[in-house]
Amino acid sequence: MLIKRTRGWEIPEARVTPEHVFLNRRSFMAASAGALALATVNPARAETDPSASLYPAKRNPAYGDAGRPVTDAADNTTYNNYYEFGTSKQISEAAAALPIRPWSIVIDGEVETPTTIAIDDLFKQVTFEERIYRHRCVEAWSMVVPWTGFPLKRLVEIAKPNSNAKYLRFETFNKPDVAVGQKDGLFTSFPWPYIEGVTMAEAMNDLPLMVTGAYGKPLPNSMGAPLRLHLPWKYGFKSIKGIVKVSFVAERPVSFWEQLGPAEYGFWANVNPEVAHPRWSQATEEVLGAGERVPTLLYNGYGAQVAELYKGLENEKLFM
């Protein structure tokens, strides 16, 4: 993520132009023994995961083709944005230290009965499916991932919100003992924990996926295990990882990035090639692993499913 050098939280690794954002993930793999070691460690962990028998899930034919080749799994699990584990893209080894069992999810706020549910008990109440989605980071790179998970609207059904619930607010763990990025020191000015939010109407759309796995296996820690969100028509920072809490609230939540840089990162963050980030164009994107730039599409190409959500909201900053 890129933030402006006007306050103390500017990061040294920030790459300011899209050209510099693109990194060839294969050359990182070759250059980093750690990354190579992890590529062999992750499948082993996937086999001992208590949810391993739920994979592979049946592919949902409505989302069986993203119109572009799927990004290499080895690339995807070792090139990430996960600031809890540092500001570089190479956080997969650090993220492997996060214990992902026991893990429970708090469901609270404007719901029938606030509850805390163990992740494997939640998994028993849902049906996993596979969907291939495009992912567009605000930094102007993109990838294609075969996610496994269940629709967010199924979680809403389980939570039983009341009529005061207007937004969902998602929260990531805060564990400075294991997450190096959350330790006192360099990044104390970051407003941990990571927060994201969507409207109830967005949550009830068919696209938002609560993600539990990728590439036919439980998620590696680097990609947000054991539970993350994926919103394919929004910039990647909305797709929060490592979720521990889902609150149904009346007020619009202020997200982690919105709090850090409200002039650059807003609540809606819908992909739009014609609305530039204040410091770079969003017209094109680097397709990771493919070595090419392609034009970026309005709503990341998912307008047919989501454009109607924004009718009547034209005065909002829908595209940042």
Ligand SMILES: Nc1nc2c(c(=O)[nH]1)N[C@H]1C(S)=C(S)[C@@H](COP(=O)(O)O)O[C@H]1N2
């Ligand atoms: N908790 C948390 N979630 C997060 C982030 C983060 O730093 N912390 N980064 C976001 C950003 S900017 C992107 S592009 C995606 C990256 O997902 P990936 O690493 O699986 O590709 O995760 C998003 N979710």
Ligand SMILES: [Mo]
């Ligand atoms: Mo991102």
